[in-house]
Amino acid sequence: MASNLICLLPHLDRVELVNGDELVASVSVPQARDAFSSYMRGRLAEDAPLYVQRIDAHCAVSQHLAAVRALDACYNARPPKGAIAIRRALAYAGVYYHHLEQLFFSRPSGNGGIAGLVRTDDELAAHDVLQALRRARDVVDILGGRGLTPERGIPGGVSVGIADEQLSLARDIASDLLRVALRSEEGFRARGARWVEKQDLSVPAYSLATVNDDGEASLYDGTLRIVDPKGVEVAAGDASEILPMMMKWKEDVPLRVGPLARLNATSGASTQRARELQKHLFDALGASPIHRVAAGNWAMIIELVEAAELLSSALAELAAGDSALNASLDEAGEGVAAIEGARGTLIHRYLLDADGIVQEAQIVSPDSLMEADVNAALSSLITGRGREVTDDTIERIVSLIGSYQPAYLPSAPFSLRIVGRDKDGRVSQEWRRP
């Protein structure tokens, strides 16, 4: 393992396919033990949101906000409404940006992304999508203070308010983003839905998501809720309650997070249009909970619409010139917070000393939460294929991993390695994701 920062986060590293004579399959989500904690130890607490977003730039906004919220908890601070409003809007813009990028630019199809895309004559002009992505970045810039990697979040609030003209610019952009999201969803339904329907691999799993007071999905804060494969609630609580449970579960209980889980573990989207669009999904694949792995893509594009709607209404509510943007901070201590990151539930935990210096730090990423689920899916796939390793098997594995899209491949800058081993455990064969 290199000392690259990505290894600080639990991430998908490789798929072990063959173990001696026995054909098995397992993903591995290693993390240098305590690496993130070692890296962060001794750092200024308020810098944590700046580090984490640069460890994981695809999910920069989610990482930033998860760290900021965990710091709120460390200082026992209750940010004022104005600050929460800004952060919420930022969270929605971040999810929008992420989903758009993932869906159009980081798919494991085409020749590696952007270069091919620009030359594609898609009905949704590549130019339009790229423009929307840029504008989404501009909203992140306005709300977060810096494009791609926000700066505004600080313990107990935000560093500064948003100027009037900036706010109205963001509002203009947001309505445009909704338009693009709706067109995208339409386009997807026309072509992608059929593809999803064909991918019949279905793996029952528990689902984890954050719900608001009405039981609807929430993308910033709320109560964590876990439902079993049948959709029956098995646990609910805040991050500090759920975290210890997760740590015990994640090895052996198939747990799913991300857009599909947000569909399964909640009463549905919190916005009207997204709710309507969810009906199409249910019509095609049956009622919630849906365990068809490929449905993650569909759920994601609906969430793109939801994020745009939420962004518009959050921006409408934002009052420029609100000066009460910071809460007083208590003595520093330990804090845990979860946020519905674009890729799924993301949990941050920090332990600070009295000076606000990081002593311990922990990130529980969607990747690591879903380890068991992916393994179950792989296992099911391999068994179904008669344990024969052909090129087609590899293709299917890649496709399966791709279906966990929200949480997997594109966001890990490491390649997916598919490894076969001989009897002695030596790597005998190795495939790389094309």
Add this chain to the structure above:
Amino acid sequence: MPNNKTLAFYAGSGCGGCSQSLMLSPSLATMLDGADIAFWATRSGDLTEDEISQVDDKGIDVLMFAGPVDGEASVATAKLLRRKAKRVVAYGACAHLGGLCGLTNVIPGAKLRELAEKNGGFIRPLSAVIDVDYVLPGCPPPQGMVERMLKELFLSDDVPDVGTVFASSKGVCGECDRKHLNSPLEEIRRFHAAPPDPDICLLDQGYICLGPVTRGGCGAVCPEANRPCTGCAGPVAGVLDQGGAILQSLASLVPLSGDVSGEKEHRVLDSIQDIVGTAYKYSAASSLLKRRVNDGE
């Protein structure tokens, strides 16, 4: 004008921010129009050594290299890529300086270090292993700098001088609108208390801001967002060691108390926490000391 160059993008490792910053550039489409793309690898796995080898030597006009160099394998890849490219751009803070990854060079006794050492690799800036022709700073590079690079490299008849850094030679302060009062540094402040006054120089208020030692070109975005500059664009043209430069300046701002023991000044200086994470956040690997050593400490 159409761009007839052959270009390539390679992000060996890293967080993915650099490729996004390039993708989002408004000039991207213009740049790609007419260009040949040798490869566009946003992670090392996108491209094997064999695939790179197939490209003609000097067959790439401009190669943009993002991400840190962090081990023998990546050094070899960097050298191979160098052979294939006429011009190499160190793209983003990791390639330019080692970036945030560079802090792992300095973490004492951590597992991370052992792992890195076993791998024969500390974080190094690209220029430590191959000749670098151009630098695009930033974590990730700010839009203005990306635009400038694309224009000068691909959309202009003139080729920029080797050694060009697509940023200002001056510090971020030159672009910061905050009012500068020249206040002495008598107390270090952090975001524990209320955030700083958004109109007054952060250093004046006791917040450690790397604006003076960091290349501008970003438009002082972070101070604009009421947060101090953390130095992502690397040292200004006139200094070698970014961290050393901010430390000497901070010490200079502490007023002499008149007591020659220096106790009062030391109290202020002692209250600066996380020296490396603050002064060398992105530049530890490219500092004059480069990495942590064992000096019998």
Add this chain to the structure above:
Amino acid sequence: MSDNKSFEPKIIAFLCKWTTYAAADLCGVSRMPYPSNISIIKVNCTGEVTADMILTAFEKGADGILIGGCRPGHCRYEGGNLKGANRVYLLKRALKEFGVNPERIREVGIAGAQGLIFQRAAEKFTADIRALGPSPVMSNA
């Protein structure tokens, strides 16, 4: 630790031309030897010594750095030596983080007439650096 018997430390001395540099001259005039390990760079004031100068010296292979200026309170430039001392104080904290023993930098305040004190300081510092062994910084490339 290396074989310190065969180890000859390389020491760069940044000396203020008004005082410690003159004290070193006085050692010469008085034929008071001190270790040849010390190479002197004349500066106007220890307050002129930059972080780049100190770190460059380490990077170029110095095992120790002696900074000699006016005694505290006696600077010709109204506390330039104290400003320099504050910079070194902070820089030493960074050196420590990089694992470099901050004892490799020593500051002395020696008046121009104090040749003997310079001689002793030079001897002591050379002996101390010899005991610390070679600086690991240069082999760090």
Add this chain to the structure above:
Amino acid sequence: MSRIGVFVCRCGTNIADTVDTGFVAKTLRGYPGVVHAEDYDYMCSEIGQQKIRDAIKEHNLDGVVVASCTPSMHQETFRNAAEEAGLNRYRLEVANIREQVSWVHDDREVATEKAIRIARAAVEKVRGDDDLEPIAVDHESTCLVVGGGITGIQAAIDVANSGHKVILVEKDPSIGGHMAQLSVTFPTLDCAQCILTPRMVEASRHPNIELLTYSEVVKVAGYTGNYEVTIRKNPTYVDADKCNLCDKCTEVCPVSVKEEFNEGLSERKAIYLPFEQAIPSSYVLDEDACLGVKPIRCGLCEEVCDVGAIDYDMAPEVITKKVGTIIIATGYDLYDPSHLTEYGGGKYPDVVTSLQFERMVHPSGPMKGQLRRPSDGRPVKSVAFVHCAGSRDPGRHNPYCSRICCTYTAKQALLFKKGVPDGVANVFYIDIRTDGKGYEEFAQGIISSRRIRYIRGKVAKVVDEGDHLTVWGADTLSGKRMEIDVDLVVLAMAMVPSEGTAELAKTFHINVDENGFLKEAHPKLRPVETTTAGVFIAGTAQGPKDIPDSVAQGSAAASKAIAILAAEQLSHSPEVATVNEELCSGCGICTSACPYDAIKVERSGVAVVNEILCSGCGICAAACPAGAIEVKNERHEQVEDMIAAALGSAK
């Protein structure tokens, strides 16, 4: 590519004994940029210098290194030679291989190797050196003297006599200072007024001296040769030109306050004449004591003034003056006696300070020379003089010796015995320090006359018993405890810097020492200069001293000032800080680092160096976060290359 010549001096055998100079020259010949290298017996000799001149011409050298003795010895010699051959003098550097190599190392191999490194480092410096020209500066030819005591008066007269204008600023209403208060001066016992007054008059009438009394300097800007000073003239409310000293105003004035000139032993009115010989000779209305001039609440003085000299509408006047040099002679105050609680200082009326005693024995003082106890007016028959009151007491008071107390106490004891022949004078001393010309003879004469009782020991305590004071002490010679009843105790108070000296030092950008006195540039070699060029100090503001020393310093400062004022133009070293505008972002950190206010961030957003103010110390360069500031010919790259060469490392 540089064309550098290297000349290695053998210095007879001084260098050549330990350093193989031939090998050094040979090795340097192979160093990049060196086109000529040779060694010679004595480079400083005419022949040696000629070698430099010849080589510069022959090889068209653009830089020269002379490896020889310390640069403070012959750098100027060699630079002159280089200049004669047409090379800019600042392109010659000296590598110090005698004092710092051959004379301190004895191993020939080691010394030779080190000499090579040192010479190479000098080559690296020369390689980066630019042509520089000294900076010529026009200047003002007026001198500002601050403080109108005997020191300031002396300095003012000396400068004025050299034909230059002087502005003499005094914060009190009259010049004269403490000397005007004294009875007689030791060791000659001539009357202080008699020798001072002619000088005061001379100063006031001198055509080149402009006298500004009741005035204070509030701001100083600029640099040597070109200072702009802002002076506040406080209102006296009396037109000095009209006042005819009739004294009617004081007769009607209803307010009485303690009289400063008599150290509080008498009272004066709110409108008053500072003292009889005051210059300017005019009454002054003390605004703080007056019942009120704005609005006028009394007006009696104006009513009785026949000549209409009283003007209640006077207001403070702020003026600016341009001066070339400044002499500060702001004198001393006595240490506050109330710090000496064990002696009842400031509390017991019959425990007086040495200056109060001067007024008491002064023939025209408040007691007309008849010594009486301030408390009850009884004649004084016995006195205890206490030496070192507040001096030489590092823990509690001032650590230093006030220098003049031993001698003046002897004088005061003598004056007491003269006035009260049957009186008893006791002097408590630690030891007797009488270091001036004739002082020892004077004091010993008094001590050995045995008319005065000298007791070696400190006074522990003074107790006011109503009709007398009891002095508790010890005679350390006999080891006996002492308990003496006296009518009066005189404390030989320590001298301290006059009030406001610390602020004054800030105003003039100069330093104070650990005791608060103004600090000289060098305690021995530059006693009246400060680290700020063109600002000089003299008299007791610099440290305790007697009248002759003060006057001598006044004259010394005057001669230093005249040297500048008389110069056609001032010349300034060109090795000053310079700002690279391409790198400076205008952060302003340099401005707080500069000891001389020589660097400012201009509107253009970059820092600008005032080369005339800049001393080239480089402190700003090390404060600059951007590496934008460098001292000319000592640029960062030069120094870094020198470091590498000195370490024997590649660049």
